[in-house]
Amino acid sequence: MQHHVKRAISTGVIALVLAAVPSLSATAAPPAHPIANPGFEEGLTGWRSTGVGGAARTEAGGVDSATRLTHWLDDGGAVTTTQRFRPAADGWYTFSASVKSGGGLASSSLVATGCGVPAVTTVPSTEVDDAWVRLSVSFRSFRGGCTIGLKTDGPAGSWASLDDVEVTAGRSERLIRGADLSGVRKNEDFGATYAAPNGHRVDPVQAFAAAGADLGRLRVWVDPADGYNALDDVVATGKRITAAGMGVLVDFHYSDRWTDPGAQGVPAAWAHSDVPTMTAQLRQHTLDVLTALKEARVDVRFVQVGNEINPGMLWPHGQTWDVVPGDGVDTPQWDALAGFLTAGSTATSEVFPEARVILHLTNINNGVGSLTWWFDEVTARGVPFDVIGLSYYSYWHGSFADLQEAVTVLSDRYDRDVLVVETAYPWTLADDPVDPWENVIDLESELTPGYPATPEGQAANFRAVQDVVRSAPGGRGLGAVYWEPAWTAVPGAGWDPADPASGNAWENQAMFDHEGRMLLPGFLQFLPDLGTIAPGWRALLR
Numbered sequence: 001m002q003h004h005v006k007r008a009i010s011t012g013v014i015a016l017v018l019a020a021v022p023s024l025s026a027t028a029a030p031p032a033h034p035i036a037n038p039g040f041e042e043g044l045t046g047w048r049s050t051g052v053g054g055a056a057r058t059e060a061g062g063v064d065s066a067t068r069l070t071h072w073l074d075d076g077g078a079v080t081t082t083q084r085f086r087p088a089a090d091g092w093y094t095f096s097a098s099v100k101s102g103g104g105l106a107s108s109s110l111v112a113t114g115c116g117v118p119a120v121t122t123v124p125s126t127e128v129d130d131a132w133v134r135l136s137v138s139f140r141s142f143r144g145g146c147t148i149g150l151k152t153d154g155p156a157g158s159w160a161s162l163d164d165v166e167v168t169a170g171r172s173e174r175l176i177r178g179a180d181l182s183g184v185r186k187n188e189d190f191g192a193t194y195a196a197p198n199g200h201r202v203d204p205v206q207a208f209a210a211a212g213a214d215l216g217r218l219r220v221w222v223d224p225a226d227g228y229n230a231l232d233d234v235v236a237t238g239k240r241i242t243a244a245g246m247g248v249l250v251d252f253h254y255s256d257r258w259t260d261p262g263a264q265g266v267p268a269a270w271a272h273s274d275v276p277t278m279t280a281q282l283r284q285h286t287l288d289v290l291t292a293l294k295e296a297r298v299d300v301r302f303v304q305v306g307n308e309i310n311p312g313m314l315w316p317h318g319q320t321w322d323v324v325p326g327d328g329v330d331t332p333q334w335d336a337l338a339g340f341l342t343a344g345s346t347a348t349s350e351v352f353p354e355a356r357v358i359l360h361l362t363n364i365n366n367g368v369g370s371l372t373w374w375f376d377e378v379t380a381r382g383v384p385f386d387v388i389g390l391s392y393y394s395y396w397h398g399s400f401a402d403l404q405e406a407v408t409v410l411s412d413r414y415d416r417d418v419l420v421v422e423t424a425y426p427w428t429l430a431d432d433p434v435d436p437w438e439n440v441i442d443l444e445s446e447l448t449p450g451y452p453a454t455p456e457g458q459a460a461n462f463r464a465v466q467d468v469v470r471s472a473p474g475g476r477g478l479g480a481v482y483w484e485p486a487w488t489a490v491p492g493a494g495w496d497p498a499d500p501a502s503g504n505a506w507e508n509q510a511m512f513d514h515e516g517r518m519l520l521p522g523f524l525q526f527l528p529d530l531g532t533i534a535p536g537w538r539a540l541l542r
Contacts, residue, residue: 001067010119035083035165038166039062039063039067039068039163039164040062041065044056044058044069046083047069047089047149048081048082048489049082050079050080051080052075052269055074055077055079056070057069057070057072058070062163063098063132063164064164065163065164068161068220069162069164070159070161071150071158071160071161073157074156076158079152080111080149080150080152081150082147082148082150083149085112085141085146085167086145090140090141091140091169092139092140092141092167093139093140093141093170094136094139094167094170094171094172095110095112095136095148095166095167096165096168096439096471097134097135097139097150097163097164097165098132098163098164099130099133099134099135099162101158101159102158102160107152107157108151108153109150110148111147111148112137112146113147114145115139115140115141115142115145115146121350124462126339131399133400134471134472135468136395136467136471138173148167159396174466174470176215176262176419176478177214177466177480177528178213178215178249178479179213179215179242179481179485180422180484181480181484181485182217182229182251182484183204183228183484184204184237184486185233186226186233187493188227190490190491191517192493194486194516194517195515196516196518199517203244204486205241205244207523208244208523209319209524211527212527214246214247215247215248215302216238216244216247217247217304217481218241219251219253220250220252221253221257221267222267222270222285223256223268224497225257226254226500227257234289235292235293235298235341238300242297242298242299243387247299247300247302249301249302249304250289250293250419251307251360252285252289252305252306252307252344253306253307254267254285254306254313254344255314257498258495259306260308260310261308261310261363262273263312264314264315266278266315266317269281270314272470275336275339278340279336279339282340282344283347285307286344286348290347294352300359301355302356302387303355304357305357305359305385306340306344306360309337309392310361310362310363310374312337313386313417316333317336318333318336318337318340319337320332320374320377321330332377334377334378334381335381341359342382342383344357348382354529357385358387358388358389359378359387359389360421361387361389361390361391362390362391362397362422363391363402364402364406365396365402367396368393368402368405368406368409371406371410372410375414384417387416387417387419388416389418389419389480390403390406390418390422391421391423392422392423392465394423394451395425395441398502400465400468403468403469404468404469404472406418406474407476407477408474411476411477416467419478419479419481420466420476420480421480422480423462423465423480423483424462424484424485425461425462426453426508427454427508427509428513429441429442429444429508431489431508432488432489433513434489434490434491435504436493437502437503437505438505439507440509441453441508441509448461449468453508455519456521458509459521459522460521462480462495462527466480468523482522483509484510485511485512486502486510486511487510487512488493488507488510489504489505489514490504490522
């Protein structure tokens with residue numbers, strides 16, 4: 001993740017959000033009950049439409065068939081198309097369908113009503129990206145079943161299409177609802193304070209755990225200039241995360257500072273090493289950090305070997321393309337990279353045998369082929385890993401359809417689960433007055449269509465990422481980790497570990513406002529289930 005440089009904005013984004021729904025991660029279960037006319041090949045037979053007359057129709061262009069349901073609002077208003085679902089037995093079921101929408105849509109939802117748990121999937125969108133996305137809603141049916149369908153409510157020109165409807169037995173859930181808390185300790189040391197909406201002070205780590213977050217991510221640098229994100233700092237914050245009841249994801253950068261597609265620097269202490277020596281140093285560094293965490297009884301569940309390593313790591317020794325023209329290394333160094341990754345992975349297994357190793361890429365906007373190209377190379381060299389990690393920022397990395405395609409293709413091709421380890425969205429475009437450093441996203445034109453820079457827009461975007469991932473066909477999407485939701489603006493706690501005067505280009509994407517108070521809409525997206533309050537949540541807000 002580049003934190004101080006603006007990137008090009010990806011356009012043509014279908015904006016999807018599943019708001020206030022039970023948590024899901026699609027399961028492979030047989031149909032629980034046949035749905036009448038699920039692909040609309042028989043027109044609207046079996047379905048009932050209410051609302052604006054003539055707004056519900058069937059037309060050509062289904063997902064994999066000739067027809068689809070479309071809601072079209074010539075003059076605005078609302079229309080709902082539903083079918084009564086009567087299961088053979090009470091219990092949990094999952095309603096899935098392919099959806100797309102556009103035309104300035106105000107609200108389009110998958111609905112499941114009268115079945116014990118209300119469930120809504122909201123789909124604000126533009127018609128720029130005419131792509132289908134698979135969505136799911138789980139519900140608990142009892143006393144005769146419930147009603148499922150599509151509701152559209154918007155201004156003139158709004159539309160939404162539905163196809164390939166399915167109801168399967170069983171419930172699924174977002175397994176990971178994480179927060180990257182790497183910057184908390186430095187922020188606090190430089191004077192940051194955090195509060196509930198009523199002004200009462202809170203511990204940010206405990207606040208996310210109380211909201212329902214189940215994983216805290218921590219980056220690790222080798223010898224950073226300011227000492228933060230190094231071993232001692234990581235252990236201290238790891239202990240806080242564990243004490244709050246969350247697991248820990250350890251994010252090794254194998255550098256003294258940020259790594260991302262534009263920078264994969266070698267730690268100063270390793271600068272004069274050859275590849276075999278550097279591989280041994282990487283292994284020892286991994287062992288040292290993880291052993292310290294184990295001795296501190298930190299609950300390490302995932303270990304990320306490298307950060308956004310599309311171009312490789314430890315340049316130029318483990319590069320995957322010519323990243324520094326003229327340096328004499330102009331060919332990919334896949335064997336060296338595979339050795340680095342294997343050393344980190346095997347060191348992880350020695351210290352935490354149950355921890356799952358993540359390999360982390362970004363830039364899915366370049367196409368899923370740019371990711372399979374990379375994973376084909378490392379899997380061909382036998383690099384051991386368990387989970388595919390992705391960065392996904394909707395204002396940079398393509399549409400939600402692109403994200404879902406990446407999750408589906410990668411999980412199927414490599415037989416691994418997929419986790420979005422970084423995502424974020426602004427709640428405002430304004431700078432905090434105490435830190436005028438230009439925000440990385442600060443213009444309306446940079447935003448994802450359908451998601452305003454408001455607390456509600458931020459929350460909707462985060463939930464969209466979670467639910468597009470967990471609804472991906474194949475059921476291998478684990479969830480998402482929000483990047484640095486507690487990194488508020490504090491003088492001295494800027495992005496550059498070597499420059500105390502550097503600022504924060506990210507505070508408008510935190511989940512605390514400029515006064516350090518919690519933004520409740522975002523926090524609510526960590527809740528495990530609709531109607532389920534995580535332990536300590538009500539007490540936190542008193």
